[in-house]
Structures are given as structure tokens and as C-alpha cells.
Amino acid sequence: MPKPKPSLGLLADLLDGLDIGLCVFDAEDRTLAWNQTFLYFFPEHDGFVHVGEHYRENLRRFYRNRLTSDEFRYVEEYIASGIARHQAQTRPFEFEHRGSWLQVSAQTVPGLGRLRLWRQIAREAGSSPRSPAAEAGNGAPDGIAAVNADGRIVSANWQFGQLYGLSPGEAAGLTLETLVARAWQESGEAAPAQLLSRLRESQHFAGAPFEVPLPGERWIRVIERVREGGARTGFHFDISALKREQTALRAAGEEAQRSASHFRGIIEHAPSGMLVVDAAGRLVEANRAFRSALGEGADPVGRPLAALVEPEDAGVLADVLAAVSAKAPEDRGPAVREMRFSRRDGCPIWARVSAVALHLPQHPVSTLLQVEDITARREAERRIAHMARHDALTDLPNRTLFRERLDALLRQGTGAILWLDLDRFKVVNDTLGHAAGDMLLCEVARRMQAVLAPDDTIARLGGDEFAVLLCGDDPLAASQAAGRLIEAMQAPVVVAGRPMHVGVSIGVVLAPCHGHDADTLMARADRALYSAKAAGRSTFRLYDPGMDSDVAEQHGLELDLRLGLERGEFALHYQPIVTVAERRVVCREALVRWRHPTRGLVPPAAFIPLAEETGLIDRLGTWILHRACRDAATWADGTRVAVNVSAAQVKHGPLIAAVQSALRESGLEADRLEIEITESLLIEGDAADLLLALRRLGVRIALDDFGTGYSSLSYLRRFPFDAIKIDRSFIADIADPDTAAIVRAVVGIAAQLGATVTAEGIETEDQFAAVRQAGCTEVQGYLFGRPVPLDGTRAEGHHMPA
Numbered sequence: 001m002p003k004p005k006p007s008l009g010l011l012a013d014l015l016d017g018l019d020i021g022l023c024v025f026d027a028e029d030r031t032l033a034w035n036q037t038f039l040y041f042f043p044e045h046d047g048f049v050h051v052g053e054h055y056r057e058n059l060r061r062f063y064r065n066r067l068t069s070d071e072f073r074y075v076e077e078y079i080a081s082g083i084a085r086h087q088a089q090t091r092p093f094e095f096e097h098r099g100s101w102l103q104v105s106a107q108t109v110p111g112l113g114r115l116r117l118w119r120q121i122a123r124e125a126g127s128s129p130r131s132p133a134a135e136a137g138n139g140a141p142d143g144i145a146a147v148n149a150d151g152r153i154v155s156a157n158w159q160f161g162q163l164y165g166l167s168p169g170e171a172a173g174l175t176l177e178t179l180v181a182r183a184w185q186e187s188g189e190a191a192p193a194q195l196l197s198r199l200r201e202s203q204h205f206a207g208a209p210f211e212v213p214l215p216g217e218r219w220i221r222v223i224e225r226v227r228e229g230g231a232r233t234g235f236h237f238d239i240s241a242l243k244r245e246q247t248a249l250r251a252a253g254e255e256a257q258r259s260a261s262h263f264r265g266i267i268e269h270a271p272s273g274m275l276v277v278d279a280a281g282r283l284v285e286a287n288r289a290f291r292s293a294l295g296e297g298a299d300p301v302g303r304p305l306a307a308l309v310e311p312e313d314a315g316v317l318a319d320v321l322a323a324v325s326a327k328a329p330e331d332r333g334p335a336v337r338e339m340r341f342s343r344r345d346g347c348p349i350w351a352r353v354s355a356v357a358l359h360l361p362q363h364p365v366s367t368l369l370q371v372e373d374i375t376a377r378r379e380a381e382r383r384i385a386h387m388a389r390h391d392a393l394t395d396l397p398n399r400t401l402f403r404e405r406l407d408a409l410l411r412q413g414t415g416a417i418l419w420l421d422l423d424r425f426k427v428v429n430d431t432l433g434h435a436a437g438d439m440l441l442c443e444v445a446r447r448m449q450a451v452l453a454p455d456d457t458i459a460r461l462g463g464d465e466f467a468v469l470l471c472g473d474d475p476l477a478a479s480q481a482a483g484r485l486i487e488a489m490q491a492p493v494v495v496a497g498r499p500m501h502v503g504v505s506i507g508v509v510l511a512p513c514h515g516h517d518a519d520t521l522m523a524r525a526d527r528a529l530y531s532a533k534a535a536g537r538s539t540f541r542l543y544d545p546g547m548d549s550d551v552a553e554q555h556g557l558e559l560d561l562r563l564g565l566e567r568g569e570f571a572l573h574y575q576p577i578v579t580v581a582e583r584r585v586v587c588r589e590a591l592v593r594w595r596h597p598t599r600g601l602v603p604p605a606a607f608i609p610l611a612e613e614t615g616l617i618d619r620l621g622t623w624i625l626h627r628a629c630r631d632a633a634t635w636a637d638g639t640r641v642a643v644n645v646s647a648a649q650v651k652h653g654p655l656i657a658a659v660q661s662a663l664r665e666s667g668l669e670a671d672r673l674e675i676e677i678t679e680s681l682l683i684e685g686d687a688a689d690l691l692l693a694l695r696r697l698g699v700r701i702a703l704d705d706f707g708t709g710y711s712s713l714s715y716l717r718r719f720p721f722d723a724i725k726i727d728r729s730f731i732a733d734i735a736d737p738d739t740a741a742i743v744r745a746v747v748g749i750a751a752q753l754g755a756t757v758t759a760e761g762i763e764t765e766d767q768f769a770a771v772r773q774a775g776c777t778e779v780q781g782y783l784f785g786r787p788v789p790l791d792g793t794r795a796e797g798h799h800m801p802a
Contacts, residue, residue: 020037020117020370021034021035021039021040021041021042021117021119022034022035022115022117022118023038023115023116024109024112024113024115025115025116026112027113028054028113029056029086029114030052031049031050031052031054031055031058032051032112032113037118038118041100041102041120045062048061048062055083055086056083059078059079059082077233077235080209080223081223081235084235084237084239085237086116087114087239087242088221088238088239089104089105089106089116094121100120101120101121101122102119102120103119104119105117105119107269107270107271115269117271143156143160143162143163143234143237144156144157144233145157145160145233146231146232146233146234147231147232148230149230149231151175151176152173152174153171153172153173153174153175153176155172156171163220163236164180164182164214165183165186166179166182176199176222177196177199180195180196180199180214181196183214183215187215187216192213195212195213199212209221210222211239217243218238219238219239219242220238220239221236221237222235222236223237267285267287268287268288269287269288270287272289272370272372273286273287273290273351273369273371273373274286274287274290275287275290275369277305277321277367277369279365279366281305281321282302283301286301289371290371293349293371293373294342294344295343295344295345298344305317306318309340309341309342310339310341310342313339313340316338316339317353320335320336320339320353320355323335324355324367325357325365333356334354334355335354335356336352336353336355338350338351338353339351339353350373350375350378351371351372351375353371354370355367355368355369380745383741383745384742389401391460391729392727392729392739393442393460393732394441394442396445396449396459396460397460398459398460399459399462402457402461402467402469403518406518406521406522407518409469409471409511410511410518410521414471414473414511414512415470415510415511416469416470416472416509416510416511417469417470417522417525418467418469418470418481418485418506418525419506419508419509419522419526419529420448420485420505421466422444422464422502422503423533423538424500424502424537425437425440425464428440428502432495432496432498433763434732434763435763435764438729438732438733439496440502441460441464443493443495444466444489444493444502444504445466447488447489448468448485448488450488451481452468452485455471456469456470456471456481457469466504467522467525468481468485473513478508478510479540482506482540485504486506486539489538490503490538503538505532505538505539506532506541507525507526507528507540508541508543509521509524509525510543514543524547525543527543527547527548528542531547557607558614561594561610561616562616564596565619565620565623569596569597570592570623571593571595571789572590572591572593572624572628572790573590573591573788574588574590574790575589575787575788576588576785577589577642577758577778577780578780579777580768580771580776580777580778580779585639586639586778588632588635588639588642589641589642589676589787590624590628590631590643590644591604591644591787592620592624608646612646612648615648617646617648617649621646621658622658622661622662624643625643625658625659625662626661626665626666628662629641629662629663629665630668631790632666632672633666633667638672639672640671640672640673640700641668641672641673642674642675642676643675644676644704645676645677645681646678647678647681650681655690655694656690656694656697659675663699669698670697670699671698671700674699674700674722674723675694675700676702676704677701677703677704678704679706687719688718688719691719695720700722700723701721701722701723702721702722702723702724702758703719703724704725705727706724706725706727706746716750716753716755721753722756723778724746724757724758725757725759725760726746726757726758726760726776727761728761728781729761730743730759731743731759731771731781734767734774735770743774743776747774747776748775751775756778757776757777757778758776758778758780759774760780761780762779762780762781763781763782763783767781768783
């Protein structure tokens, strides 16, 4: 069927039906048109914009009604600055207006001029603003310099120095001509003589704004205002992007002449897909963005929209169209759904579709759909959802998924649990390093999967701990499976060119014989595992009630832990966290160590879980907070100190009171204390109140070991994190493209939330280069320093070696 040619009235109504506000300017910055959504977002402009009026006059009228008498004398400066920002904008940025967050972007429309679009975004008013560095990335910096009557710079701001490649202090006493000549000289070229002559002339009169070319195809626009006595204030704007846009605009002039109308050009150049569907569900209009998304050569106009949607999502499309038709005429809110469209190459794309009803003469019942490609976001969510339930190193189910499957098995009836722990694994880590240890764990996972049935579940619980879930409570079948797993580990594993002999010890429990609930079964499986290790390792033991006597040893350790707290047997070691850009130490993580008089150095993994279980974590955690704050208060370099806080510590004691007491006693500034929490704390109902209370104290909040437990995008959106620490298991596998993609996804999400990203477990320069390329802002690991006592921390210095 022939493609319909909409009239000007149809397109005007179509634009007014968008949920995007827009305003069009010609090449001379005169206002051409705007839609009703623009006035809905900015009612204060209603009656203050006129067709054909230059943007300068619009600003002059706007400021005249809003400035005080003292401010009005600077109106020309405000106008000049506003015009420069309007012309130089090249990237979208966000701002809060009348209680809502808007994103504004600028588009160049060939043959027409510039198009500015405002879109309401899902962000709560009053939320934390972006950092200055992030805001600066949204546009060219504005340089300001004060110049005396002789044309020499008296003072300048930081952005001015950035524009001309020097510090503000270096600019003092120099003329603009000198600065420009110096910039050209440093690039190995001589500044054009005509340019230097024009700059000398500009010192003697205040004329129209002028432009200064710099090496590297950079352009600076200068606006000067003369003060009393001949002194001047100069405003300098980077308009390099604007110049490139103007060049592209001229090159595309011939194509622009073929545009049917200004309004058709606006729709055609909209950044997201725009569709008009008639009452029969056929496409009346489809813009360039949508055609490009479908694939080269696609022209869907005249086809049923349902034919372009994946068959599984046909019902979703029908729902959104029905929702639009059911809305009352006065209800202008869009119906929003997410669905998949079919590309010509067969790969589906995910899209967020916003639909509103249109009432047009040619099509009395029609629908306008805005189609936003969210494929990348959906893929990132899928990866992170997988990451939340799988081990990043081995891709086996993690503890969360294992527990879900165990609970499901117990609801069905019988089952068996095999609790596994590798023998002599620590030797590999201590001898060959963590990277070799990770390679070993991957090989162990592969061998175990090879000897298990497809329906069996094998999970990595953390470290060198694994668990297997079998259907049925036959002790013979469970014993045979345990024997196969032990046999699979008899052959040496070649790691870093060296054969390593690593066995496995296994504890076995049967349900319901040994327990009816998951917690009881897992606890008894752990006791059986302990018995297997005590029997000489590389063997398995079926749980026996007599094993409960082994718990007495734990009671002894608990008593020693209580005495150790009384005797002061604990000490803190510190590991540096450094910036990626400069390798400069910005924080030190406090790590607790226990020097037992007879047991020797007890690892945290042995006593921290016991402290959490017995409630002693409150006393130990409070001591760590006070000790860390006192130590940090003595650091002359002013770096932060990071302290880990567990979910059990929050349950057993008043964390907020402990933090307040530690800060008050030590005199440490609150922003130098960083509280690290794990994802397990976030599932508690009062986690939000706790984090908000910490934020009110002024301390920083970091999400530790992200990706190893309960990771969820909703946590990042709901809680106020200053930093996200990516677990070392991801960094160890950073060379894998899929793992690197996950890290980049986390970095991108953190950047949107204004949080820094710390990569843990950096041990090699290759890993450091990979996380730097991925966009991580801070790093931590043996490459930059091991945990050492306080004296050792001071000896490392403020900057790390390159």
C-alpha cells in the first residue's frame, strides 16, 4: 500500500502528544516552534517565547522579570553565558525542576538548526547530586579570567587553566595573546600571525564576541565585559563540538533540502524510535531511529505492528494498545511496557514502549509510540541476575541458589547433602598465589561435574568449600557419589606448570534421616566433614550423632575468644586502597588479627564466624571501630580508613552509637571513615534505616564483595552507597570477556549512581590494566600492598610505585 503523507496538522498534533518536550531553533538561534509538553515542563515560559525571536531576546525578557535590582546590571553576562551554553551543548545532562528530574539533550537537524529535547526521567527529587567531576563531563568547562587595563590576567578560575593547558596561577600576569601563542608552541606549531594580531587588537576595545582557534581543532569563544578603568572580565567557552556540528550541518545541507517539512524533520531526527499506529494496528509512520534499530533496509510502514514484535510478546503489545484505548481523553499519561522487536538479522531487541492516544483528522483512532532501545540494560540485568545466583569464578550455583534447591528438595521428600572441602588448597595459594588457586578451583569444579549425574546440583559455597545435592536418601548411592568425587581428585592438577596434589574431604547427611530442615542438615554435614578431615583427609564420613561431641572444641575456642577480648590479644593490620589514575593511597582497610598465646595466629575465618554466632562480634566490632579511628587520626596524609561491618554485628549491637563514640573519642572527621557492609546485610528489613542513619553521621558507605551473594540492582537503586567493591573472584577472571563485560556493567551502573568502584584482589599488572580499562576508579590487592601493622602502613608512603 502507498505510504501515507501526513499533513502539517497531523504532525503538529503528533508532536503535542509526545511525552518529550521540544523547542526548535534555526541556524541563527531564532525560535521556530515548540510543543505543548515543553510548556507543561516549563509553565514559567508560557507567554515568554515567541516565534522568530532570537534566543538572546528571550533570555533578556526572562531575566528582566526574575533578577533583583542589584543583579540586573549583570544581565548581559548571564545572557552571554546562557547563549554559549546553549550553543556548546553536545551531551545530555540531568537537572531538577519543579520537583521532577529532567534530561535535556541537543540534536542538530540538517537544514534547520538545533533541536533541544527535555524528557522526564525516573529519579527522586532531592536525591544525591552528581559529583562535580561527573557534572563537568556533561559539557565544555567555562573559563573566567579577570584582566587589568594593560590586558594582563589578574586572576582566573580552574576551568580557564584547563582550556589553555596551565594552572590558574601560571596564567597570572600573562596576556591572552601570550597564552594562545604558548599553546600553539607546545604543540610544535606556530600560532597564525593574523590570530595574534587580532588578539592584540582585542585588548584595546570591547567588541563582539570573538573566537580563538587552538591546536588539535579546538575552538574557544571569548566574551569580554569592560569594567571601570579599562579592566575586563572575560568568559571563555570551549565550542569545539559546536564547530564540528556546524561543519557537519553544512555538509548535510543538500540532504536537508529533501526534507518534506520542518516537523517531518523533527520526527525523523528524534533520538529514539517514533511510531504512529492506526486503529487497525498498522504502522502509519516509523522514523529513522526505529528503522535503523530493525536493521539495514527495513521499511515497516504499512505493516501490522504485531508482525514486528517477537511472537512471545504479542500479548504485551496488545495490552499496551488496549490500555491506551481505555484511557479517558483527559488522561494524557502514557501506557508503558517492555517488549521485544524482531530485527532483520534475527536478533531480538528489547524496547521500552511508551504509548499515548492521538486524535487526528486523518486517523480518528491512532496511537503514538515512543520506542527506546534497552537491550544493553536488559543484558546487564540478566548478567547481574545470573551473577547473584552463581559463583563468578566457576559459574557453579552459589550458596543462595544451593539453598533454594535444597529447600525445594526437602519439600518434595528425600535427599542427600555432600559437604566438601579441599585438602591442601592453602598450600597452592601460599606457594603459587591466588591466581593459581583460582585456576585450581576451576579444574576442581570441572572434574566434579564430570562424575555427577546431570540432575545433581554442585555449588561453590565460597573459598574452597563446595556442596553437592543428590535426590533420594539412599546411603549407598550417597557413598558411591562421594567415592567418585574423591577419586576424581586423586590425579594431580597441573597449575602454573607444576603438578599439585589436592584431595577432598566430604561430610554426608541424609534427609529426613539426619534432619528435616536445611539449617540442621547443613550444620550436621559440616560436623561430618570435620570428622572426615580429622580422620586423615581425602575421605568421607556419614553423619553420626556422636559427632556432636566435636562441638566441644568450638566451645573451647569460644572461651578463648572471650578471654582474648579481655587480654587485648587482637591487633589491626592495614591494606592500602589506591586510585587507578595516580596509584595514590586514598584509603586503608582495617583487618583484624588474633594472636592466641597457644594457638598462634588464628585466621579471621576461624574466629569471626564464631564471634558472630556467639554475639561477641559486638564487642570485637566496637573495639575495631575505636582502634581504627584512633589510628587514622594520626595519619598525616589524611587518607580514609575502611572498617568492615557484618550483618551479625548490626543485630547484636547498636552500630550507630559505636560509630558516634569512635569518631568523638578519636576526633576523626566523619568523612574519613568508610563503613564496608556485605550484601547479606541488605536483606534485613531495617537496612535502609541503618544506612540512612550512617549517611546522616557523614561517614562513607561501601558495598563490599559485590557479586558474591545477594547481588541485586534494586539494592544499588534503593541504598545510598558511596563505593562498590567488586569481589576478587571477578578480578581473577577479568581476562574472560564475559567477566570483563560484567565488570563494565557494574562500573556503568555505579557511575550512574555517582559511586566509586574499587576492584579487589589485584595481584598483577595485567589485572590492573584490565580494571583500569573497565573504568574502575580505585584498586586494592597484593600488587599495591599486603595487610601490615600500623608501622608497616606508615612505611609504605602516600604514593604507590608506578
